[in-house]
Amino acid sequence: MSVRRPFEQSYYPPVPTPLTKAMRTNWVWQFVRFIVINIRMLRMVRMH
Amino acid sequence: MARLVILGAGIAGHTAALHARRKLGEDHEVVVVSPNSRWNWIPSNIWVGVGVMTPEQVTFPLAPVYEKTGVIFRQARAVSLHPEGDEGAARPYVMVESTEPGKSGARERVEYDYLINATGPRLQFDATEGLGPEKNSLSVCTAGHAAQASEALDEAVGRMRHGEQQSFLIGTGHGTCTCQGAAFEYLFNLEFELRRRGVRDRARIVWISNEHELGDFGMGGTFIRRGGYLTHSRVFTESLYTERGVEWITRAAVKQVDRGEVHYETLDGREESIQADFAMLLPPFSGVGLRAFDRDGAEITESLFAPSNFMYVDGQYAKKPYEEWLPSDWPETYRSPRYDNIHAVGIAFAPPHPISRPMFSPSGTPIYPTPPRTGMPSAVMARQVAFNIVDKMEGREGTTRTASMARMGAACIASAGASTLRGTAVSMTVYPIIPDFQKYPDTGRDIRYTSGEIGLAGHWIKHLLHFAFMYKAKARPFWTAIPE
Structure with missing residues (x-):
């Protein structure tokens, strides 16, 4: 949806490459991330 | 026998009630007072608001759970x-007014030995003219509000399918709102849903908020290690808005909501207006407005509650400039300084000051987020307070458990689109919640434990957490294995 034009607010932020976007919904990679994120969150829970 | 009374059955109150009942012997009582008959997993209200869940899927009746667990409701x-x-009652008590059908308005004294105030917020729609589901904007603060937003979305999509352009304005409806995270989730679920329904090209979507920068979320934003840089959450947030074609207005205090148009003031003093065919704007929060009286009937509300109606606890409330704020200002035990047997948890306790730096427009309008204290931190402090009270009720001398937000981390999953195969969510961890610039001078937080990423895995986790927390709140077998 994004249309970036010079000197508008959406011109300056970084945007993901097609590969980055594809990896966000790649099942295999996201399964790995699922494990990693759960470990991170459990580590947070165990601090309390 | 001693009696613990808990006011409120939201995430904090219900957590405290279940843990206290589990730990206490049969000779003690746990009483929950709540105006609502149903428990609501509020984080899933955003999905009700876009029509992917129903109010029944995010709520359940409290009475059967309390009957099963032995809690008096x-x-x-x-x-x-x-x-x-x-004069007529030696024990402390709370005056309550029934909201039960058939008994509505009937008053009763509920005596207590220990009290936990977990009443949550009063949704202050009246703070901004025209704000709220009964006036000109929508909300996702309750399951009912979210269902109303979903209906309005269906109507807007219907108009778009007939070729009309629609403008959507999502964000905060006042200069001192909190819970930007919930509005953020609604924003991206709405955007995802418009794409799914094939009408995204006819929608202008704009975010409006009182944050100084995108990615503040009421906690001053956070730094994340990524690609060899320590990068502020502002950069990632702006990137997501750009990627999804969402415009943003920050440093704004909404002053008036008309049908089809919203008026706001900016931090630099400009008065602006924006078209909004569909406006989901969160209200500011205050305490519920409990009054307090001493034994002689003299009002002592001001000594128990801050002007915002949130309850004073063991924080440092002396006013001081942002540069002098300390992590140690934040409460640890959530005990009232005036009465040892009264505690306040979750949104009900008065924060000593914001987390984000206070900002004011030239006309003096406050435009900055107030601190978030919902979800995981709210449940953790409720559990710790419940355990401390249980120790006292059973006569145990133990170490007082603490739950300072300055020494507590938080995990947060912010949905950005609900779909099993194509959905995404931002998964964040921050430690500590309250930045400590003495201990971590550059970033305020421990970068080893502070992280964030967006992906389908986050959506899977958010969806699993929905079922896990609904299961836990129903006190089903082994519910204690699910952490707060």
Whole structure:
């Protein structure tokens, strides 16, 4: 949806490459991330 | 026998009730007073608001759960506190007013030995002219509000399918709102849903908020290690808005909501207006407005509650400039300084000051987020307070458990689109919640434990957490294995 034009607010932020976007919904990679994120969150829970 | 009374059955109150009941012997009582008959997993309201869940999927009746667990339930709202009792009652009590059908308005004294105030917020729609589901904007603060937003979305999509352009304005409806995270989730679920329904090209979507920068979320934003840089959450947030074609207005205080148009003031003093065919704007929060009286009937509300109606606890409330704020200002035990047997948890306790730096427009309008204290931190402090009270009720001398937000981390999953195969969510961890610039001078937080990423895995986790927390709140077998 994004249309970036010079000197508008959406011109300056970084945007993901097609590969980055594809990896966000790649099942295999996201399964790995699922494990990693759960470990991170459990580590947070165990601090309390 | 001693009695613990808990005001409120939201995430904090319900957590405290279940843990206290589990730990206490049969000779003690746990009483919950809540005006609502149903428990609501509020984080999933955003999905009700876009029509992917129903209110029934995010709520359940409280009475059967309390009957099963042995908690006494009063469907009522607390009206006044009497921490010293009165001439007719030696014990402290809470005056409650029934909200139960058939008994509505009937008053009753509920005596207590220990009290937990977990009443949550009063949704202050009246703070901004025209704000709220009964006026000109929508909300996702309750399951009912979210269902109303979903209906409005269906109508807007219907108009778009007939070729009309629609403008959507999502964000905060006042200069001192909190819970930007919930509005953020609704924003991206709405955007995802418009794409799914094939009408995204006819929608202008704009975010409006009182944050100084995108990615503040009421906690001053956070730094994340990524690609060899320590990068502020502002950069990632702006990137997501750009990627999804969402415009943003920050440093804004909404002053008036008309049908089809929203008026706001900016931090630099400009008065602006924006078209909004569909406006989902969160209200500011205050305490529920409990009054308090001493034994002689003299009002002592001001000594128990801050002007915002949130309850004073063991924080450092002396006013001081942002540069002098300390992590140690934040409460640890959530005990009232005036009465040892009264505690306040979750949104009900008065924060000593914001987390984000206070900002004011030239005309003096405050435009900055107030601190978030919902979800995981809210449940953790409720559990710790419940355990401390249980120790006292059973006569155990133990170490007082603490739950300072300055020494507590938080995990947060912010949905950005609900779909099993194509959905995404931002998964964040921050430690500590309150930045400590003495210990971590550059970033305020421990970068080893502070992280964030967006992906389908986050959506899977958010969806699993929905079922896990609904299961836990129903006190089903092994519910204690699910952490707060």
